[in-house]
Amino acid sequence: MSLPSSRLLLGAGLLCALLGLPAGAQPAAPASASAFQLATTRHELEGLGYYFRAVATVGTNQFAFIVPKGYYMRLDEANRQVRAIEREDKCAITVRLVETPTNAVDSATQGLKPAVFRALVLQRFAAGRIIEELPVSAGGREGLGFDLTWKNEAGFQLHSRIAFVPTPAGLVEFHLLASAAELLESKHALNSLMLTFRVAENGRLELPELLNKL
Numbered sequence: 001m002s003l004p005s006s007r008l009l010l011g012a013g014l015l016c017a018l019l020g021l022p023a024g025a026q027p028a029a030p031a032s033a034s035a036f037q038l039a040t041t042r043h044e045l046e047g048l049g050y051y052f053r054a055v056a057t058v059g060t061n062q063f064a065f066i067v068p069k070g071y072y073m074r075l076d077e078a079n080r081q082v083r084a085i086e087r088e089d090k091c092a093i094t095v096r097l098v099e100t101p102t103n104a105v106d107s108a109t110q111g112l113k114p115a116v117f118r119a120l121v122l123q124r125f126a127a128g129r130i131i132e133e134l135p136v137s138a139g140g141r142e143g144l145g146f147d148l149t150w151k152n153e154a155g156f157q158l159h160s161r162i163a164f165v166p167t168p169a170g171l172v173e174f175h176l177l178a179s180a181a182e183l184l185e186s187k188h189a190l191n192s193l194m195l196t197f198r199v200a201e202n203g204r205l206e207l208p209e210l211l212n213k214l
Contacts (some may be wrong), residue, residue, distance in 0.1 A: 086189070103116065144163065
């Protein structure tokens with residue numbers, strides 16, 4: 001099989017994995033849906049080009065992040081999500097506001113319960129296998145992450161990292177989807193995005209500018 005054909009099949013596999021899941025397997029938008037708006041801002045770096053920031057407004061709360069270099073955005077207000085897609089379709093990262101599962105927060109520690117989210121991930125990816133569970137953080141808040149792998153119908157090995165982080169705006173899900181060959185580079189992009197993630201504090205969103213590098 002030629003390289004272009006493989007690329008096309010892989011891109012189609014990623015797209016199907018992102019968009020072709022049964023509706024019941026998708027995390028639900030919050031039932032008490034506050035007004036949700038998405039916007040992007042472009043920021044110039046003198047002599048170094050520019051970068052984009054995605055900003056979500058949820059009622060009186062906000063969150064934002066910087067889109068990794070080499071990615072473009074698709075805004076989807078109806079599904080309360082932003083998708084950052086690598087320009088050669090090597091991987092995609094979705095940032096989504098989701099419904100907090102019932103009994104998902106430990107009343108003593110206020111942390112997320114791993115068992116609840118483990119079951120949620122396996123429900124959505126019935127053919128998948130969790131290979132690692134890990135702590136994650138974004139916007140100064142702690143959450144849970146899961147690495148899993150599976151094969152699509154074309155036989156390509158796909159990998160996901162799904163992370164859940166509670167914020168004042170609600171539960172935010174970060175979902176990386178990539179092929180095995182692109183996994184390491186894709187994880188760097190996800191880490192970069194999560195490092196720039198900011199949430200509103202006391203109704204004011206602090207958005208520091210990048211000074212000298214992307």
